[in-house]
Amino acid sequence: MELVGRGIGQVFGDVTALAEIDVHVADGEVLGVIGPSGCGKSTLLAILGGLLKPSRGTVEVSGRKPPDCLAEIAYVFQDFNLLPWRTAEGNVRLPLEHHSMPEAERRERVAEALALIGLTEFAAAFPRQLSGGMRQRVGIARALAVRPAVLLLDEPLSALDAQTRELLMEDFQRIWLRDRTTAIYVTHNLTEALQLADRIAVFTRRPGRVREIVAVDVNRADRATPAGRARLAELHDHLWGAIRQEALVADRELEHA
Amino acid sequence: MPDGAMQAARPVRFRARGFVARRHPAASVVVFLALIAAWEAAVRLGLISELFLPAPSSVLAALRELIEDGTLRDNLAASLFRLLTGWAAGTIVGIAAGFAIGLSSLARAAGIPVISAIYPIPKIALLPLFILWLGIGETSRVTVVALGVFFPTCIATFGAIDNIPRGIIRMAQSFDVPPLAILRKVVLPAALPGILSAFRITAAVALLLLVAAEMIGAQSGIGAYVLAQGQLMQTDHLLAGVLVISVLGLLIGTGLSWLEKRLLTWR
Numbered sequence: 001m002e003l004v005g006r007g008i009g010q011v012f013g014d015v016t017a018l019a020e021i022d023v024h025v026a027d028g029e030v031l032g033v034i035g036p037s038g039c040g041k042s043t044l045l046a047i048l049g050g051l052l053k054p055s056r057g058t059v060e061v062s063g064r065k066p067p068d069c070l071a072e073i074a075y076v077f078q079d080f081n082l083l084p085w086r087t088a089e090g091n092v093r094l095p096l097e098h099h100s101m102p103e104a105e106r107r108e109r110v111a112e113a114l115a116l117i118g119l120t121e122f123a124a125a126f127p128r129q130l131s132g133g134m135r136q137r138v139g140i141a142r143a144l145a146v147r148p149a150v151l152l153l154d155e156p157l158s159a160l161d162a163q164t165r166e167l168l169m170e171d172f173q174r175i176w177l178r179d180r181t182t183a184i185y186v187t188h189n190l191t192e193a194l195q196l197a198d199r200i201a202v203f204t205r206r207p208g209r210v211r212e213i214v215a216v217d218v219n220r221a222d223r224a225t226p227a228g229r230a231r232l233a234e235l236h237d238h239l240w241g242a243i244r245q246e247a248l249v250a251d252r253e254l255e256h257a
Numbered sequence: 258m259p260d261g262a263m264q265a266a267r268p269v270r271f272r273a274r275g276f277v278a279r280r281h282p283a284a285s286v287v288v289f290l291a292l293i294a295a296w297e298a299a300v301r302l303g304l305i306s307e308l309f310l311p312a313p314s315s316v317l318a319a320l321r322e323l324i325e326d327g328t329l330r331d332n333l334a335a336s337l338f339r340l341l342t343g344w345a346a347g348t349i350v351g352i353a354a355g356f357a358i359g360l361s362s363l364a365r366a367a368g369i370p371v372i373s374a375i376y377p378i379p380k381i382a383l384l385p386l387f388i389l390w391l392g393i394g395e396t397s398r399v400t401v402v403a404l405g406v407f408f409p410t411c412i413a414t415f416g417a418i419d420n421i422p423r424g425i426i427r428m429a430q431s432f433d434v435p436p437l438a439i440l441r442k443v444v445l446p447a448a449l450p451g452i453l454s455a456f457r458i459t460a461a462v463a464l465l466l467l468v469a470a471e472m473i474g475a476q477s478g479i480g481a482y483v484l485a486q487g488q489l490m491q492t493d494h495l496l497a498g499v500l501v502i503s504v505l506g507l508l509i510g511t512g513l514s515w516l517e518k519r520l521l522t523w524r
Contacts, residue, residue: 051427071433081428085446085523094442095432126523146432 001063001072001149001182002027003048008057010043016207017043018054023201023210025150027063028180032193032216034243035203036250041186042078042154044208048184049073049152065149066181070099074148078155080139082127088138089114089123095146113145117171133164137171144175151183157192169195177220190239194232195223202242205250212242311493319493320500328482329501335477336467336505339395343402344463351407351459352452355414359448360440365415372411380405381469388474398470405466406459410452417451418444450524453517460509468502479505 003025010018017040025031033041046052048059050073061072074095082091092110114120117137127135136156143151157165169192176183176196187193193200200214216235222228293313299305300312307315323329357364380401387397421444429439471480483498 049431051431073431075428075431077424077428079424081422081424083425083443083446085521094429094434097442098433098435098438128523142432 001061001065002029003059003061003150003182003184005044005048005059006057008044008047008054008059010040010047010052011055018047019207019209021057021208021210023048023184025182025184027182029199030176030183030185030197032197032200033184033186033203034188034190034193034200034239035208036205036243036247037188038250038253039203039205039246040208041188041203045152045154045184045186049075051075061150063149066147066179068147069149070146071095072149074143074146074151076136076139076143076151076153076156078158080127080135080159082135082138084127087124087126088119088130088134088141091127091138092142092145095142109145109147113141116144116175117141131164132160133168136160136168140168140171140175149182151181153183153185155187156185157189158187165189165192172196173220173223190236190243194235194239200239202239203246205246205253211246214239308490308492311496315493316496316500319491320497323494323497323501332477332479332482332498333501333505335475336471336479339399339402339470339478340463340467343399343467344406344459346399347403347406347463348410348456348459350403351410352414354407355411355452356418358411359415359418360444372408376408376412381466384470384473393474398467398475401470402463402466405462409458409462410455413455413458414448414452417448420451421447450517450521453513453520456513456516457510460513461506464502464506464509 003023005021005023008018008021008023009016021044023031023044033044035041043052047054047057050059065072083094086094089110092113093106096106096109111120111123114123117140119134119137119141122130122134125134127138130138136159140156157168160168173196175181185193185196194216197216198220200216202211202214203209204211214235216232218228218231223232296305296310297312297314300307300310300315311319320329354364354368358368359365383404384397384401387400391397391400425443425447426439429443434442467478468480468483471478472484475481479498479502483495483502486492486495486498
């Protein structure tokens with residue numbers, strides 16, 4: 001499915017978080033969103049996912065749902081938001097429980113989502129027994145279990161250490177090569193965006209606007225090859241050039257929110 | 258030794274001694290038994306008058322008497338009935354009010370000033386009023402216990418709901434979990450540890466108010482028994498009654514620990 005936001009603006013009190021944002025994510029595309037801290041990236045994602053009413057603008061989804069889709073939009077959160085009293089399996093089950101379906105199908109969906117991300121042997125573990133990476137894998141499996149048409153990822157790897165982040169990026173890459181789910185991937189990490197996105201929207205500091213959109217013109221499957229890496233490095237320099245000044249000023253701004 | 262001179266290799270001195278918690282299980286038992294033994298000895302040697310502080314052995318003998326002639330059973334039954342009905346009523350209404358305040362900003366605006374105004378009143382001071390309203394029977398005593406239990410339960414419940422991370426509720430909303438299911442599957446289990454830890458406080462409050470209420474015009478119950486024995490200078494029976502109350506408190510505490518373990522296995 002595709003997702004279109006038009007003229008989205010968000011004002012909190014007298015602080016303008018988002019100025020006037022137009023986003024368009026095509027069917028099967030992964031849009032990366034990068035920008036300095038506090039530029040309204042997460043606010044935009046909450047608006048696009050229907051978790052926050054924008055002060056201005058509209059959001060629409062259109063197109064064909066994938067087969068067996070239970071929810072058009074599913075989230076993966078930065079701090080996982082697992083229920084600590086449920087096992088990995090129980091957490092993945094949660095979004096399926098209010099949909100009527102045979103219990104066997106529910107079990108199968110949970111098992112498949114857990115297997116897809118390599119969690120099968122941790123199905124019975126509680127979140128406190130799992131590492132950060134495994135916890136986020138539960139969060140990803142939970143989102144995949146509803147077979148969403150659009151996946152919204154809000155800094156999904158920011159709470160993880162560098163090595164775990166690499167491993168989970170491989171998982172995302174695999175899932176996207178398999179399912180071609182439409183996705184928006186919000187991050188402040190340029191490498192993540194370059195590895196995972198098809199296009200990258202660069203945000204300005206607050207009030208957030210789209211400064212430019214950069215196409216990542218390297219095939220997903222070729223991004224680990226020497227030629228692919230070289231091209232990504234060029235894009236990295238370009239993105240950093242665009243974002244450095246914004247980040248520098250944002251960093252020196254006094255918090256008035 | 259001058260600065261910069263070569264030194265021979267030697268082990269680094271260990272400097273992190275002390276400030277470490279260790280377990281000494283024997284010490285607690287030894288001190289407890291020693292205190293009892295000293296008390297017994299002091300009475301037997303005539304250092305303490307048996308009338309004012311009877312020896313532990315006399316208290317145990319009095320307790321046996323209480324058990325054998327059925328006094329304990331009758332009084333304990335009366336006390337337990339008041340304790341359980343009062344605690345249960347206060348807990349149910351307190352949790353319900355706590356949920357209302359925790360979930361509805363209107364209930365919060367209406368409820369919190371009233372609760373803040375009434376909470377500091379020592380509830381036992383209201384017993385004479387309740388006796389005027391409800392008569393000298395069971396209802397007034399049960400009401401005092403219930404009222405004492407209500408406030409800490411209500412405050413702990415809405416406090417527990419306030420402390421639920423917003424993120425897990427947003428998560429459930431993002432997956433279109435219906436509101437009632439969010440209440441049952443997210444809010445209730447997330448608030449449960451806070452509510453259960455209030456049970457510890459309310460159990461102690463209930464026991465305290467029960468004994469106090471029974472000392473005002475009750476014919477039965479452990480509190481009434483203790484008061485009557487004091488007036489008769491039967492200090493061994495008095496202390497036997499106190500011992501029963503302590504054991505009751507201990508049993509309730511153990512029961513609550515068991516309940517927490519059963520319900521909060523995930524922690």
